[in-house]
Amino acid sequence: MVSIEIKKISDSLKMVRIGVINYFKVSDSILFDAGTSCTARKLIESGEAGEIEAVIVSHAHFDHITGIKELKKLEIEFFLHRDAEKILSKEKVVEIWNKEDDEFCRKSGLSHSSDLYIRPQPESRLKEVAETKNFEIIEIPGHSPDSIALFHPEERYILVADSLGFPLSDGNLPMYFYSFREYIRSIEKIKSLEPVKLCLGHDGVVTDISYCDTAIQSALKLKEEIENGLDEGEIFRKVYRESLTLYPLETLKGVVKLLIKRSLEK
Numbered sequence: 425m426v427s428i429e430i431k432k433i434s435d436s437l438k439m440v441r442i443g444v445i446n447y448f449k450v451s452d453s454i455l456f457d458a459g460t461s462c463t464a465r466k467l468i469e470s471g472e473a474g475e476i477e478a479v480i481v482s483h484a485h486f487d488h489i490t491g492i493k494e495l496k497k498l499e500i501e502f503f504l505h506r507d508a509e510k511i512l513s514k515e516k517v518v519e520i521w522n523k524e525d526d527e528f529c530r531k532s533g534l535s536h537s538s539d540l541y542i543r544p545q546p547e548s549r550l551k552e553v554a555e556t557k558n559f560e561i562i563e564i565p566g567h568s569p570d571s572i573a574l575f576h577p578e579e580r581y582i583l584v585a586d587s588l589g590f591p592l593s594d595g596n597l598p599m600y601f602y603s604f605r606e607y608i609r610s611i612e613k614i615k616s617l618e619p620v621k622l623c624l625g626h627d628g629v630v631t632d633i634s635y636c637d638t639a640i641q642s643a644l645k646l647k648e649e650i651e652n653g654l655d656e657g658e659i660f661r662k663v664y665r666e667s668l669t670l671y672p673l674e675t676l677k678g679v680v681k682l683l684i685k686r687s688l689e690k
Contacts, residue, residue, distance in 0.1 A: 443532055448583050450559060458502075460487055461494050462529035464493070473495070479502050479503065482586075484508040504570070561574060566611070587607075588614070588639040603689075656680055663676050
């Protein structure tokens with residue numbers, strides 16, 4: 425049975441946590457991230473999707489984008505980073521996402537959906553929505569080249585998805601899949617905004633800005649360990665645990681290879 429937690433985070437922000445996937449609703453009408461197809465279906469069934477007018481996808485990884493397959497039934501607007509739009513147009517990538525979505529949903533005890541096609545709204549339209557709802561779109565590459573955050577300067581919360589890594593019971597798992605350097609720069613950019621609430625893609629909300637320092641230190645430590653010869657098996661044991669075991673095995677093996685590759689880049 426997948427758990428559902430609904431929590432008010434700020435005056436204009438609500439979190440709906442479905443299993444390990446966090447959805448954030450801004451002013452009740454903007455949904456940050458699409459999640460997976462099965463968690464998106466649960467979101468709709470919960471009644472929390474009724475007032476949603478638009479979905480902003482943080483980045484093009486299956487657990488943040490395949491929920492579009494269910495959410496598009498609501499006939500709402502979708503917004504993606506320009507690079508995410510390019511990725512969405514690649515049939516082989518979408519095929520991999522569908523397989524990952526299928527396995528994740530089966531491991532979660534839920535059924536998945538198919539048909540990921542959508543026509544995203546132009547970037548100019550996203551700027552209009554952001555201005556109307558009093559938030560800013562911040563580009564934070566590092567985890568992925570198309571990662572974006574949503575920052576509310578008045579209420580001082582920021583929605584960062586996976587750009588601060590993946591929270592675990594004993595710390596933070598770095599997730600610099602695109603660029604180690606950009607990952608660190610993006611965390612520093614997030615910290616410079618001085619948010620009082622860091623809204624993560626998984627596990628919830630952090631109210632201590634020092635979590636940014638924790639994320640940086642975790643990344644530096646892992647990079648150093650890999651440079652000093654930490655092998656794939658040891659890295660995999662760091663990755664394949666707790667809620668991450670819900671993810672497809674091949675996906676996590678790919679994560680390990682990416683972490684090694686980015687750690688060794690000059």
